[in-house]
Amino acid sequence: DSGVTQTPKHLITATGQRVTLRCSPRSGDLSVYWYQQSLDQGLQFLIQYYNGEERAKGNILERFSAQQFPDLHSELNLSSLELGDSALYFCASSPGGQGVYNEQFFGPGTRLTVL
Amino acid sequence: AQKITQTQPGMFVQEKEAVTLDCTYDTSDPSYGLFWYKQPSSGEMIFLIYQGSYDQQNATEGRYSLNFQKARKSANLVISASQLGDSAMYFCAMREVPQGGSEKLVFGKGTKLTVNP
Numbered sequence: 001d002s003g004v005t006q007t008p009k010h011l012i013t014a015t016g017q018r019v020t021l022r023c024s025p026r027s028g029d030l031s032v033y034w035y036q037q038s039l040d041q042g043l044q045f046l047i048q049y050y051n052g053e054e055r056a057k058g059n060i061l062e063r064f065s066a067q068q069f070p071d072l073h074s075e076l077n078l079s080s081l082e083l084g085d086s087a088l089y090f091c092a093s094s095p096g097g098q099g100v101y102n103e104q105f106f107g108p109g110t111r112l113t114v115l
Numbered sequence: 116a117q118k119i120t121q122t123q124p125g126m127f128v129q130e131k132e133a134v135t136l137d138c139t140y141d142t143s144d145p146s147y148g149l150f151w152y153k154q155p156s157s158g159e160m161i162f163l164i165y166q167g168s169y170d171q172q173n174a175t176e177g178r179y180s181l182n183f184q185k186a187r188k189s190a191n192l193v194i195s196a197s198q199l200g201d202s203a204m205y206f207c208a209m210r211e212v213p214q215g216g217s218e219k220l221v222f223g224k225g226t227k228l229t230v231n232p
Contacts, residue, residue: 002162042225045220045222056220058220103150103165104220106159106161107159111158
């Protein structure tokens, strides 16, 4: 158990819908990262937050957004869902922010299926 | 351009033997970090080992060691005394911290390791 929690574990929805994925980092970790893992694209970094502020952005679509709240939990919002958004979405956390070498600990993931 | 290359889509090893999983990377930044993660069939990502670009010694964690060859830009994972439970996907990842820019993280495509009894 990495100490990172993600809810829900599974999510099935329809095209055009909007969903919210939730992540609670390990106790004391300030950084939260979101990743998407799909069969064709592999594991892709989406976005990072550090202590409530966006710190780094990867291949995140404009239909997707995220935020980190004062209690450090984070939410990833996916809207206007398409079939291609079906993937495993991981959240990871680490203690530090930019410039600090920290391993990232991953949550169990949320499997999103868009029908 | 591919930043992290894992050339072995699949590898097989006999139980109790050692296996090396290859990883090469491409960066022009002097400051970076390299990670290996294990993903069993259950789906979770498990952190295995980390190597910083300025670390003088190769990282080791139990049965895992990282063969870091900076000049060759390679960071191969060595698993000693393979166990059946080592069967999984293994991902090499690089964290770049460029000057004045936001940190970037990139993963390789992964290597599927199968340990045979």
